[in-house]
Amino acid sequence: MLAVVPVSPGDQPKAQRLAQELQTVALEPATDPRRIEQFFSVLLVSGHRIALQQCGRNAPGAVTVDFGSAGMRHRRRGGNNEDLGKAVGVKKRSNLRVLDATAGLGRDSFVLADMGCAVTLCEREPLVALLLQAGLEAARGSDDEWLRMVSTRMQLVPGDATELSANLLEGIDVIYLDPMFPQRTQSAAVKKEMALLQRVLPSTEGVAQPETLLRWALEQSVARIVLKRPRKAPLLDDRKPSHSLQGKSIRFDVFVKRALEPASAGH
Template structure:
């Protein structure tokens, strides 16, 4: 499912994003479309019909800014899982970037992060968020955005091409989207809309083997606390959390 961009009020930036990610332009919101992209308040927003909440990617303020300042720094589970400690700042390949929240945390701690996102709507929201972060008046946020690079590509195809080319990253980070209805029910309404639009990563199990082939140090898989192991493969180590856990795998 792909949401189109409403043409009314769309800026040149919004139209460029639609062209870059091959998003349809809608003069009006189609009656059979549950979601639409709207350029509003200087940013790209994903709206769900009949709901007030919107989804956008904001690295300069909101929850991202709060987490950067008060989230616990290198002591956060995701940071410990990828191996951020002392002077170590691994290069990370995030193959299921989504809204880039964990990627931003890692970049804020000094890691360079390559974000791979296959869905055009999610990729457009990410690109908009990164562009606004790079252009904001906060030098620290600008520096973080400079350490983040977005690739609009299918995760499995990207990994297989990287493997064939002999490319390596210190850490490959995998956080598959889970389509189960009970997971959506627990999410905020706007996040449930995002999850429904993007859908689940049905090929998530297939990512583990090529991820281990391009990882120089480890693969980290973010999972719900009680979820089965990715591809049924027991991890080499784990970092447990309250509702999620991070499964670690050594390179192949």
């Protein structure tokens, strides 16, 4: 269903390594397009950049993680950010340590890191984690000082959040959860990209479901848990939050366990 395609001969070793990680096939550079079209989608490898592209006519745009893109810069000033910052508590302390337990394409994580938070990004899907890793490496190697600085506050930990070691959880102030890909979004382009990801990713059967994730988060020794939900969605697992922040299409349910303490020395 998915093949890894190196754009030039120099990308071949990396393509083979990624194919091994994803337990799929790597094609040769300059493979006959008719052979490529036999796959539903391809992961294109070109230097530091990787992109997921659906094959065939009328395919949506490639899915990639580019924190320096115009879209991400626009998102910095987006309507939900103020609520996201308030929900997490950045006004109470700017250098919060946040675990984004459902990192996805890292958009919310980036916004939080831009606000000054130190963000640990956890992502359980290997393909999504690879896209995220490539985006982080590109940002760290960028000429843009702002982008480099923000990305140094982001650390990726691939794997299931509910299996994180106590070591990685130590010192975390806030757990942020956005467990479901949105069904409806403002932008048709974004919607198509998400639809592609949903089709390529394996079924979530047998893995921790959003309710399990919330229960796990509530058991951790953190000051608060923030859960992003579609605006009108029912309470997850029937758990009543301490308070909610309502946006136009989404809301943040905030579960406060204790006050956010001032940063201790070393944080």
